[in-house]
Amino acid sequence: ILIDRIYSHTDEVAAEFGDVEFIKAGYLKDHPMVLESFAERLTEIDTGDNNMNCQLCKYREQIIGYEGDVGTPQVGHHHHVMGIGTDGHSHDHGHHHHHGHGHHHDHGHSHGHSHDHGHSHSHDHDDAKKSTGS
Numbered sequence: 001i002l003i004d005r006i007y008s009h010t011d012e013v014a015a016e017f018g019d020v021e022f023i024k025a026g027y028l029k030d031h032p033m034v035l036e037s038f039a040e041r042l043t044e045i046d047t048g049d050n051n052m053n054c055q056l057c058k059y060r061e062q063i064i065g066y067e068g069d070v071g072t073p074q075v076g077h078h079h080h081v082m083g084i085g086t087d088g089h090s091h092d093h094g095h096h097h098h099h100g101h102g103h104h105h106d107h108g109h110s111h112g113h114s115h116d117h118g119h120s121h122s123h124d125h126d127d128a129k130k131s132t133g134s
Contacts, residue, residue, distance in 0.1 A: 003027050
Protein backbone atom coordinates (compact mmCIF):
# COMPACT_ATOMS: atom_id res chain seq x y z
CA ILE A 1 0.00 0.00 0.00
CA LEU A 2 2.80 2.42 0.90
CA ILE A 3 4.61 1.90 -2.40
CA ASP A 4 1.34 2.35 -4.32
CA ARG A 5 0.74 5.61 -2.43
CA ILE A 6 4.27 6.79 -3.26
CA TYR A 7 3.73 5.99 -6.95
CA SER A 8 0.34 7.82 -6.95
CA HIS A 9 1.86 10.86 -5.27
CA THR A 10 4.71 10.81 -7.78
CA ASP A 11 2.15 10.86 -10.61
CA GLU A 12 0.37 13.83 -9.02
CA VAL A 13 3.57 15.81 -8.56
CA ALA A 14 4.79 14.91 -12.07
CA ALA A 15 1.52 16.27 -13.51
CA GLU A 16 2.02 19.51 -11.58
CA PHE A 17 5.68 19.90 -12.57
CA GLY A 18 5.77 18.80 -16.20
CA ASP A 19 9.26 20.22 -16.75
CA VAL A 20 10.78 17.79 -14.20
CA GLU A 21 11.39 14.13 -15.05
CA PHE A 22 10.22 11.69 -12.37
CA ILE A 23 11.33 8.06 -12.49
CA LYS A 24 9.54 5.28 -10.64
CA ALA A 25 11.74 2.21 -10.26
CA GLY A 26 10.17 -1.03 -9.11
CA TYR A 27 10.55 -1.67 -5.39
CA LEU A 28 14.32 -1.98 -4.86
CA LYS A 29 14.83 -2.96 -8.48
CA ASP A 30 17.93 -2.22 -10.53
CA HIS A 31 17.08 1.04 -12.29
CA PRO A 32 20.43 2.74 -13.08
CA MET A 33 19.61 5.75 -10.90
CA VAL A 34 18.67 3.52 -7.94
CA LEU A 35 21.99 1.69 -8.33
CA GLU A 36 23.80 5.02 -8.62
CA SER A 37 22.20 6.20 -5.37
CA PHE A 38 23.30 3.04 -3.58
CA ALA A 39 26.83 3.48 -4.96
CA GLU A 40 26.88 7.10 -3.74
CA ARG A 41 25.82 6.00 -0.24
CA LEU A 42 28.61 3.40 -0.18
CA THR A 43 31.16 6.00 -1.28
CA GLU A 44 29.93 8.34 1.47
CA ILE A 45 30.40 5.55 4.02
CA ASP A 46 33.98 4.96 2.80
CA THR A 47 34.83 8.67 3.02
CA GLY A 48 33.00 9.22 6.32
CA ASP A 49 30.64 11.70 4.67
CA ASN A 50 27.40 9.79 5.12
CA ASN A 51 24.75 12.23 6.30
CA MET A 52 21.77 10.08 7.19
CA ASN A 53 18.70 11.92 8.44
CA CYS A 54 17.78 10.06 11.61
CA GLN A 55 15.47 12.82 12.81
CA LEU A 56 12.46 10.95 11.40
CA CYS A 57 13.49 7.44 12.47
CA LYS A 58 11.29 6.08 15.25
CA TYR A 59 14.18 3.93 16.48
CA ARG A 60 16.56 6.90 16.91
CA GLU A 61 14.40 9.88 17.91
CA GLN A 62 11.36 10.18 20.13
CA ILE A 63 8.31 10.57 17.90
CA ILE A 64 4.81 10.91 19.35
CA GLY A 65 3.19 7.49 19.39
CA TYR A 66 6.50 5.63 19.07
CA GLU A 67 8.15 6.59 22.37
CA GLY A 68 8.63 2.93 23.29
CA ASP A 69 10.53 2.16 20.08
CA VAL A 70 13.50 4.48 20.73
CA GLY A 71 16.63 2.36 21.03
CA THR A 72 14.88 -0.94 20.24
CA PRO A 73 16.01 -3.20 17.39
CA GLN A 74 14.54 -2.38 13.99
CA VAL A 75 12.02 -5.11 13.27
CA GLY A 76 8.94 -5.38 11.11
CA HIS A 77 6.96 -7.51 8.75
CA HIS A 78 7.25 -5.28 5.67
CA HIS A 79 3.50 -5.36 5.03
CA HIS A 80 3.83 -2.04 3.17
CA VAL A 81 5.32 -3.88 0.18
CA MET A 82 2.97 -6.87 0.01
CA GLY A 83 1.63 -7.63 -3.44
CA ILE A 84 4.36 -5.86 -5.42
CA GLY A 85 6.69 -8.83 -5.92
CA THR A 86 8.43 -8.70 -2.56
CA ASP A 87 6.36 -11.30 -0.72
CA GLY A 88 8.82 -14.20 -0.58
CA HIS A 89 11.57 -14.19 1.98
CA SER A 90 12.59 -16.26 5.01
CA HIS A 91 12.95 -15.45 8.68
CA ASP A 92 14.31 -16.49 12.07
CA HIS A 93 12.14 -17.28 15.09
CA GLY A 94 13.07 -17.27 18.75
CA HIS A 95 9.83 -16.63 20.67
CA HIS A 96 6.05 -16.86 20.54
CA HIS A 97 4.35 -14.30 18.36
CA HIS A 98 0.91 -13.93 16.85
CA HIS A 99 0.14 -13.03 13.26
CA GLY A 100 -3.64 -13.08 13.55
CA HIS A 101 -3.88 -16.55 12.08
CA GLY A 102 -3.47 -18.70 15.15
CA HIS A 103 -0.02 -20.26 15.25
CA HIS A 104 3.03 -19.80 17.41
CA HIS A 105 6.71 -20.48 16.99
CA ASP A 106 8.79 -21.62 19.91
CA HIS A 107 12.14 -22.58 18.48
CA GLY A 108 15.55 -21.02 18.16
CA HIS A 109 16.71 -22.04 14.70
CA SER A 110 16.64 -20.24 11.37
CA HIS A 111 14.26 -21.30 8.62
CA GLY A 112 11.97 -19.98 5.96
CA HIS A 113 8.24 -20.58 5.71
CA SER A 114 5.03 -19.23 4.23
CA HIS A 115 1.82 -18.45 6.04
CA ASP A 116 -1.72 -19.45 4.99
CA HIS A 117 -2.66 -15.83 4.48
CA GLY A 118 -0.88 -15.58 1.15
CA HIS A 119 2.58 -14.22 1.92
CA SER A 120 5.82 -14.98 3.65
CA HIS A 121 8.04 -12.46 5.41
CA SER A 122 11.23 -12.06 7.37
CA HIS A 123 11.98 -10.86 10.82
CA ASP A 124 14.38 -11.62 13.61
CA HIS A 125 12.55 -12.38 16.80
CA ASP A 126 15.55 -13.01 19.01
CA ASP A 127 16.18 -9.26 19.36
CA ALA A 128 12.47 -8.49 19.62
CA LYS A 129 12.20 -11.01 22.45
CA LYS A 130 14.83 -9.11 24.42
CA SER A 131 13.09 -5.77 23.91
CA THR A 132 9.61 -6.95 24.87
CA GLY A 133 10.67 -8.78 28.00
CA SER A 134 9.06 -12.01 26.73
